[in-house]
Amino acid sequence: MQFINSRPDVVRSINQRWLLSHWNALRASARLPVWRHVETQELAAMSANLAFFDVIESGGETRFFTRFRGGRIDEAFGDTGQGKFLDENLPPLYREPVLTTYRQVLVTHLPVYTIADARDRDGRIVHFERLLLPFSRDGVEIDRILASLEIVSPEGAFDNRDIIHAAPKPPSFALCATIQH
Numbered sequence: 001m002q003f004i005n006s007r008p009d010v011v012r013s014i015n016q017r018w019l020l021s022h023w024n025a026l027r028a029s030a031r032l033p034v035w036r037h038v039e040t041q042e043l044a045a046m047s048a049n050l051a052f053f054d055v056i057e058s059g060g061e062t063r064f065f066t067r068f069r070g071g072r073i074d075e076a077f078g079d080t081g082q083g084k085f086l087d088e089n090l091p092p093l094y095r096e097p098v099l100t101t102y103r104q105v106l107v108t109h110l111p112v113y114t115i116a117d118a119r120d121r122d123g124r125i126v127h128f129e130r131l132l133l134p135f136s137r138d139g140v141e142i143d144r145i146l147a148s149l150e151i152v153s154p155e156g157a158f159d160n161r162d163i164i165h166a167a168p169k170p171p172s173f174a175l176c177a178t179i180q181h
Contacts, residue, residue: 001097001100001101001173001176002176003104003112003176003177003178004175004176004177004178005177005178005180006113006177006178006179006180007179007180008020008021008024008179008181010113010175010177010179011113011129011131011179012115012129012150013129013131013148013150015046015049015148015150016113016129016131016148016150019046019131019133019146019148020111020131020133020179022042023111023133023146024181026038027181030139030140031109031136031139031140032109032134032135032136032139032140032141032142033135033136033139034135034136034137034138034139035135035136035137035143035144036137038135038146046070046148047070048070048071048072048073049070049072049073049148049149049150049151050068050069050070050073050146050147050148050149051066051068051069051070051073051081051146051147051149052066052067052068052069052144052145052146052147053065053066053067053086053102053144053145053147054067054143054144055106055142055143055144055145056085062103062106063085063086063087064085064086064087064099064102064145065084065085065086066081066082066083066084066085066086066089067082067144068082069081069082072149072151072160073149075160075161075162076149076151076160076161076162076163076164077089077162077164078161078162078164086098086099086102087099090164091164093169093170093171094164094170094171097116097170097171097173098171101114101130101132101176102132102145104176104178105132105133105134105142105145106134106142108178109134109142110134110178110179110180110181111131111132111133111134111178111179112131112132112176112177112178112179113129113130113131113132113175113177113179114128114129114130114173114175114176114177115127115128115129115130115173115174115175116128116130116171116172116173116174117171117172117173117174118163118164118171118172120153120158120159120160120163121159121161121163122158122159124153124155124158124159125153125154125155126151126152126153126158126160126163127151127152127153127154127174128149128150128151128171129149129150129151129152130147130148130149130150131147131148132145132146132147133145133146133147133148151163
């Protein structure tokens with residue numbers, strides 16, 4: 001998977017642009033923003049499209065534990081996923097491509113934005129626009145990732161139910177970008 005370096009304006013969703021700007025403001029002059037400075041009330045209106053993951057070292061491997069996942073994401077994944085590791089909750093076709101994007105956040109300490117294409121049950125194309133934002137307890141090491149997932153279709157209405165598991169092939173990434181500041 002090839003990541004390009006990009007400016008923040010590559011992000012299409014208004015909500016995700018706001019999140020990226022808010023992340024940068026929280027970061028100020030630190031390497032990473034501190035999670036405790038996040039006001040959950042500010043994120044409440046977007047919560048259906050958000051997930052929070054704790055970054056955990058387990059057996060020499062980095063894993064992503066789902067602390068929270070919003071309803072719209074649950075609908076797309078077909079279950080709550082909360083309280084599970086991300087790798088346990090992804091279908092095999094999606095596992096490595098998705099985990100690669102999370103690992104890119106860990107390597108760069110920067111936001112990652114992707115657009116992946118899939119199809120719903122009726123064959124309509126659906127874009128998964130995902131923004132991953134790293135956070136920290138100490139402003140240095142990543143120990144939490146905020147994920148925002150906007151699911152849209154250029155064809156208008158689509159069936160979001162269990163779309164991840166219904167896909168017959170892995171996602172096709174139209175864009176993989178590391179956001180530079």
